[in-house]
Amino acid sequence: MYEATNNILKWAEKIEGSNAAEWDRLPEIYLYMDQVLTYMDKQLHLFERDENACLLTSSMINNYVKDGFLPRPTQKKYSREHLAILTVVCLLKQVLSIQDIAFLIRTLLKNASKQEMYNRFCAVQSDALHEVCERIKTASPQGEAELMRLVIELSVEANARRTASERILSEISREEKKQAETEHMQEKGKKK
Secondary structure (H helix, E strand, O other): OOOHHHHHHHHHHHHHOOOOOHHHHHHOOOHHHHHHHHEEEEEEEEHOOOOOOOOOOOOHHHHHOOOOOOOOOOOOOOOHHHHHHHHHHHHOOOOOOOOOOOHHHHHOOOOOOOOHHHHHHHHHHHHHHHHHHHHHHHHHHHHHHHHHHHHHHHHHHHHHHHHHHHHHHHHHHHHHHHHHHHHHHHHHHHOO
């Protein structure tokens, strides 16, 4: 168990010390697909379950573009905006569906710029990681039983937060659809 605890603590220290690159630190130059994958792998490797996991592939990116979730690249080149959206997607897709993430991003962008939305995401992500890492550091020296208790706590909290997030998104989406239908009916009535 000593080696496992050591590995957990090393991971906690690494992830606590690393943050998603803020908007101004994202590459300003356009990147080709292989460059995007290399960059994103460096951004996300600490969030993978193990060394064999992969949070993003070229097929995923192509599907996000095809589904209209990710803007089309310009001459097969991806911008800072693409990298920001891909970062958000990769970090949230373990918790929310792609449709929920798309709705969340669209809704946030109604009141904030892409840069503001992305930097806010990075700040919240950093705070959450710091809090979790502190809990890991506290539990680790106490042994396997305390680590397993922490796993239960974190899992239950994650489920509760996912459930609340989905409910909030569902209710807001339902309200927006109702409002759009009402506006559509009003427009239809004006044309008659």
